[in-house]
Amino acid sequence: MAWLVLLLLVALVTVVVVTRNLLVAEAESDATDALNQEAEEFKQFAAAGVDQETGARYENGTELLERHISRQFLDDDEIVLGITAEGAIVPQRGREAIALAERASRWQQIVANPASTDILPTRDGRLRWVKVPVVDDVGNADGTFVVAYAIDREIREIDETIRTLVLVSAIGLVVAAIASWVVSGQILEPVNLVRRAAARISHDDLTERIAVEGRDDIAALSEQFNGMLDRLEHAFGAQRQFLDDASHELRTPITIIRGNLEFVGDDDPAERAEVVRLCTDELDRMGRIVEDLLLLAKAERPDFVVAGEVGLVDLTSDIYAKLGALGDRRWELESIAEGEGLLDGQRVTQAVIQLAHNAVGHTRAGDVIRFGSAVTAAEASFWVADTGDGVRPEDAEAIFQRFSRGSAGGARANHTGAGLGLTIVTAIAEGHGGHVELQTTYRHGARFSLHLPQPAGHHERIEHREDDTA
Structure with missing residues (x-):
């Protein structure tokens, strides 16, 4: 909020400064244009030298100055003055913005100044002036026409306007600060709620939740x-x-x-x-x-599974050759996947051996345990099926958890395992982006399948490469 108010303050100060500079520049430009216009009108009037009402020529500069000045309608800040060759003053009608006709020291400085235009500083303010000399028919000086503009009076009015603008801006800044404080508090209240909730959370209490309101x-x-x-x-x-x-x-x-x-x-x-x-x-x-x-x-590390192209025929044959050493069972190879798969052969072997080890623990000597593999365009799969007692329906999910052996079974009965085998198998499957599927009928055996997804188009690339090799 402080940065917002500071930015607004800088913007308002910039607006005020720029506005004043533009208004002052415009006032000075208007004053200069008005002085030049009055001087040009007098030059044209003097050049004609004829009274338009009588058609007679003006006899001298004094008459010319009196006639022209008497016909002027001036702004409040504008001053015209005639000075005859003898030093007499031909004043304007009405009151001057800044005393000039009554102050000989001021108009004498203007007459004595060799420049035709300049600024005269006074205690009442600055006068920007322009003078036009009056000459007779033979070229002799016959008076001076002076037009001046009280520029500081205009600037004082501008400053009064600027002070009003500053006051209004200050009030607006205060109102904006208060409004931004209130609005920012309302906007950030949900964030503060999250912060307070996070502060209340501890290792022993993670039940704190935040009420969700709205859709923002x-x-x-x-x-x-x-x-x-x-x-x-x-x-x-x-x-x-x-x-x-x-x-x-x-x-x-x-x-x-x-x-x-x-x-x-x-x-x-x-x-x-x-x-x-x-x-x-x-x-x-x-x-x-x-x-x-x-x-x-x-299994939590990203390099737990390192997938590569593996020949599924060789992998299936190698796993089947190792199964016989796990127990005196009738091992049957149901099918062999052909082609190559993108997987980690060592981890897959470890998972299948674990499934087979569990099958041995839940069967008796001479029972049948079947093993096989298959591959499609979407996945490669390996399975182990036994003819043991199967899995109780209430244990179908629990047996995949750590240290869980189900409500009954060989592993718990003979203490041959710690209940981590299926957890390891699940970790290997999930490391490949796949899953473990259980199909069982209690008292009629169980079938555990390892489903490992394959990248889109991988199977077609393998077949295309084999065609090229052939």
């Missing part, structure tokens, strides 16, 4: 701010839940290890060997949890 930019800002608070609240909540779950998952193996170490006997080698085995198993589980947590932390 401030309302849009409030909506964005509320959306940011929603995301922050969700992120902090997920973080707290993650820390609680992680501390719980890590506390369990530590408790098991401590309990076994406290009751181990010194004289029983078999008991010590069993304790060492249990402790080693729990330490391995802790190591897997830590590795999974580190992997999920890397």
Whole structure:
């Protein structure tokens, strides 16, 4: 508001100064034009030298000056004066703007001045004057015609107008300052509301929200701010839940290890060997949890997935060759995608192995687990389907969350996982811009599909390149 008022003040000062200069310049120009016009009219009158009423010539300069001055109708600030050859004064009709005829010292300075026009400073103000000499038929001086203009009187009137303008401008500036203060307060009130809301937000309380009113930019800002608070609240909540779950998952193996170490006997080698085995198993589980947590932390980095052109036939064959080592199951390869895909082969392999590992944990020896891949112009997909117990409907969404194993299942039953596997698979899919799809019927198996979108036209470019190679 201060900058606005300052800008307005500079504008008003500029207007006042420029206006005064223009008015003064115009007044001085009008005065000069009026003096020149009066002087020219007298020259024409003197050149004629004839009384238009009687037709007789003027006998001398005095008669000429008296006749011309008596016929003048002057402005309030204009003065005409005749001075005969003998030094007598031929005054104008009415009162002079500034005493000239009565002040010999003033008109004598004008007569004695060699210039035909000049400015005479007086206590009453400046006089801009023009004089025209009167000569007889033989060229002798026979008087002087003087016309003057009281320019300072005009300027004083201009200054009075300017003072009025300054007063009105000052009042307008004050009114504008008050109005801008009120209006800016109303305009910025929503912003202040956002600021106060932000000041009330803390790590422990993210429930503060801003009331959204209207459809202007401030309302849009409030909506964005509320959306940011929603995301922050969700992120902090997920973080707290993650820390609680992680501390719980890590506390369990530590408790098991401590309990076994406290009751181990010194004289029983078999008991010590069993304790060492249990402790080693729990330490391995802790190591897997830590590795999974580190992997999920890397999933937030932009280089978590490094996509490149990968041959889908070779990738599918390599993954299928690795699946047999996960468990004694009947592994079936349903289909193989042909061509190339734009993806991260290592991350895709990691995700499929994780899905297959979960399938092994939810099936028994000899059960069928199917694996396959496919590609279209829009996406590449990989899937793992098993014939186990499937997923309960109420667990369909929960199993993708961290440290969640569902309400029942092999992973929780035999403690082979920490509930991070599907979270890692989801992170890999989302790193490719895709998603994980679950198709299941409880007690009749589950099918997890990894859908990875491909850039528009990528499949056609691959086929075109293969045609050129052929």
